Amino acid sequence: MSELINNxxxxxxxxxxxxxxxKEIIKELHAGKSVEEVKARFAEAVGDxxxxxxxxxxxxxxxxxxxxxxxxxxxxxxxxxxFKGSIEQIHRSSKPEEQPxxxxxxxxxxxxxxxxxxxxxxxxxxxxxxxxxSEELIFKLLEDLSLLLDLDKHYSRKENLLFPYxxxxxxxxxxxxMWGVDDNIRRMIKEAKAALSxxxxxxxxxxxxxxxxIKEVNEMIFKEExxxxxxxxxxxxxxxxxxxxxxxxEIGFCLTAPEQEWIPERAAxxxxxxxxxxxGATPQGGFIRFETGLLSLHQLETVLNHLPVDLxxxxxxxxxxxxxxxxxxxxxxxxxxxxxxxxxxHPPQSVHVVEKLLEDxxxxxxxxxxxxxxxxDKFIYIRYFAVRDESGQYMGTLEFTQNIAPIxxxxxxxxxxxx
Numbered sequence: 001m002s003e004l005i006n007n008x009x010x011x012x013x014x015x016x017x018x019x020x021x022x023k024e025i026i027k028e029l030h031a032g033k034s035v036e037e038v039k040a041r042f043a044e045a046v047g048d049x050x051x052x053x054x055x056x057x058x059x060x061x062x063x064x065x066x067x068x069x070x071x072x073x074x075x076x077x078x079x080x081x082x083f084k085g086s087i088e089q090i091h092r093s094s095k096p097e098e099q100p101x102x103x104x105x106x107x108x109x110x111x112x113x114x115x116x117x118x119x120x121x122x123x124x125x126x127x128x129x130x131x132x133x134s135e136e137l138i139f140k141l142l143e144d145l146s147l148l149l150d151l152d153k154h155y156s157r158k159e160n161l162l163f164p165y166x167x168x169x170x171x172x173x174x175x176x177x178m179w180g181v182d183d184n185i186r187r188m189i190k191e192a193k194a195a196l197s198x199x200x201x202x203x204x205x206x207x208x209x210x211x212x213x214i215k216e217v218n219e220m221i222f223k224e225e226x227x228x229x230x231x232x233x234x235x236x237x238x239x240x241x242x243x244x245x246x247x248x249x250e251i252g253f254c255l256t257a258p259e260q261e262w263i264p265e266r267a268a269x270x271x272x273x274x275x276x277x278x279x280g281a282t283p284q285g286g287f288i289r290f291e292t293g294l295l296s297l298h299q300l301e302t303v304l305n306h307l308p309v310d311l312x313x314x315x316x317x318x319x320x321x322x323x324x325x326x327x328x329x330x331x332x333x334x335x336x337x338x339x340x341x342x343x344x345x346h347p348p349q350s351v352h353v354v355e356k357l358l359e360d361x362x363x364x365x366x367x368x369x370x371x372x373x374x375x376x377d378k379f380i381y382i383r384y385f386a387v388r389d390e391s392g393q394y395m396g397t398l399e400f401t402q403n404i405a406p407i408x409x410x411x412x413x414x415x416x417x418x419x
Contacts, residue, residue, distance in 0.1 A: 101262025103244045111221045113255035118214045126210040133203045145193045154254035155182040161244045164336040169235045247334045310401040314342045361386035379405040
């Protein structure tokens with residue numbers, strides 16, 4: 001993995017000395033010294049340290065010193081307390097993408113955690129599992145895979161926030177290929193979990209699955225940091241990165257989170273300038289007259305966001321024009337999808353289903369289509385409706401998504417108010 005980590009240029013003897021020093025410090029912690037004692041010794045003897053050096057040190061503690069992985073994990077929080085200042089100092093840069101909170105910084109921060117999980121923890125458990133397929137190791141590997149499923153947030157931010165901007169600049173190929181690989185990794189993790197959950201003595205077969213997951217995850221990190229992110233940095237404007245950063249919370253973060261909001265330096269507006277309307281603010285003025293009533297824009301948006309369903313509308317050209325923004329959306333939507341074709345909002349493997357559905361709606365062969373799926377404790381009912389005007393002209397498609405598990409669970413009748 002060393003080729004994937006941005007190590008600073010350090011002479012080999014010096015690097016070896018620093019590694020030895022780091023190991024000694026952690027072993028002192030392991031022996032019972034206080035954090036403050038070790039921190040002072042670290043600051044005096046070692047100075048700045050990179051994330052890569054910490055990762056290498058932890059790996060060495062497990063494989064060479066025989067310290068159990070659970071103990072190394074316990075020490076991780078202590079490592080963070082000790083090394084935090086030094087890491088921040090190293091990563092402080094005038095480049096926006098290297099500042100905490102910038103989407104690229106966050107993607108790379110997550111990648112370091114993912115590397116730590118798959119290359120140290122999961123790899124160690126997988127190796128031991130091949131020698132001893134005990135229930136304890138099966139449990140640990142299931143735990144590792146469950147943690148690794150957090151990758152979905154990392155991949156979803158990439159697919160739903162970053163890809164739309166690349167497509168805006170005419171970059172389609174790499175995004176579609178990468179989305180397909182993302183889905184494959186998600187599938188492999190779920191299949192390995194299922195195989196371990198029903199383990200039947202096929203340790204070698206599961207070992208191959210785990211090895212393939214580790215390989216694919218590492219290769220994706222390499223592609224992101226050496227192809228995707230440099231390409232995106234070359235194309236996207238600072239305003240676009242700001243929008244991605246602001247919308248990232250809606251999808252969430254993988255194994256870690258940005259330490260602070262990224263606020264790029266901006267020149268002050270000239271005196272007397274009329275402030276631009278804040279994006280995302282609820283419109284307060286204006287009314288819409290319907291055949292059956294009158295609502296202000298504020299009332300209309302609030303009503304739509306209070307419906308216990310997710311709504312998304314694409315127009316006659318398959319362009320996403322609107323989605324409701326309720327408190328508990330079932331499927332994450334980012335504002336970046338507005339103005340994007342619906343085909344580019346789906347993974348390549350399922351685009352043909354979308355295309356067929358829209359063809360049928362446009363041709364008048366269908367007016368609706370329903371799907372239902374299970375996701376954890378939810379039973380998701382997904383409905384699509386062809387929207388047509390008074391003359392039958394196709395205007396677009398409405399997606400209507402609802403968790404109907406509570407409705408399916410209803411029995412008998414209820415005629416009085418709840419307490």
